[in-house]
Amino acid sequence: MQEKNIIEIRNKRATYEYFLIDTYTAGLVLTGTEIKSIRDGKANLTDSYCTFRGHELFVNEMHVSEYRFGSYLNHPAKRDRKLLLTKRELHKLQNKVKEKGFTIIPVLLFVNPKGLAKLNIALAKGKKFYDKRESIKERDNKRELERYNR
Numbered sequence: 001m002q003e004k005n006i007i008e009i010r011n012k013r014a015t016y017e018y019f020l021i022d023t024y025t026a027g028l029v030l031t032g033t034e035i036k037s038i039r040d041g042k043a044n045l046t047d048s049y050c051t052f053r054g055h056e057l058f059v060n061e062m063h064v065s066e067y068r069f070g071s072y073l074n075h076p077a078k079r080d081r082k083l084l085l086t087k088r089e090l091h092k093l094q095n096k097v098k099e100k101g102f103t104i105i106p107v108l109l110f111v112n113p114k115g116l117a118k119l120n121i122a123l124a125k126g127k128k129f130y131d132k133r134e135s136i137k138e139r140d141n142k143r144e145l146e147r148y149n150r
Helices: 012-017 032-039 087-098 129-148
Strands: 008-010 018-028 049-053 056-060 081-084 102-111 117-126
Touching: 012 018, 012 102, 012 117, 012 129, 018 087, 018 102, 032 102, 049 087, 056 087, 087 102, 087 117
Parallel strands: none
Antiparallel strands: 008 102, 018 081, 018 117, 049 056, 049 102, 056 081, 102 117
């Protein structure tokens, strides 16, 4: 039995800069060379965010490197990609985003066992500066406790 490579690309800044309120798993509309690059692990979610256009949700500024064996049919690296969610989820997210302070950010890009690329997105609220310092303190305290418990 052969194990497939597990592809998980995380947005590490997301939990530092935002309070994650609710998470959803969405499918992505991709071209052939994009899915090949994602399976190679050549994607970056750091500065990406999600926006609505009409009643459809798109992820913007997600960088997927060009496929190294691609020809003139290669994709642009930072194009907007459509997300696939149910109507109920889209309607709920659209109503929440209209409220002040809420945004939608990608948290995790992964390839499921069927070979399809999925994106975990989160409804998030931005942290203030003092909240970020509190997060750093909690992380440092947790590290110290782990050192003493070894």
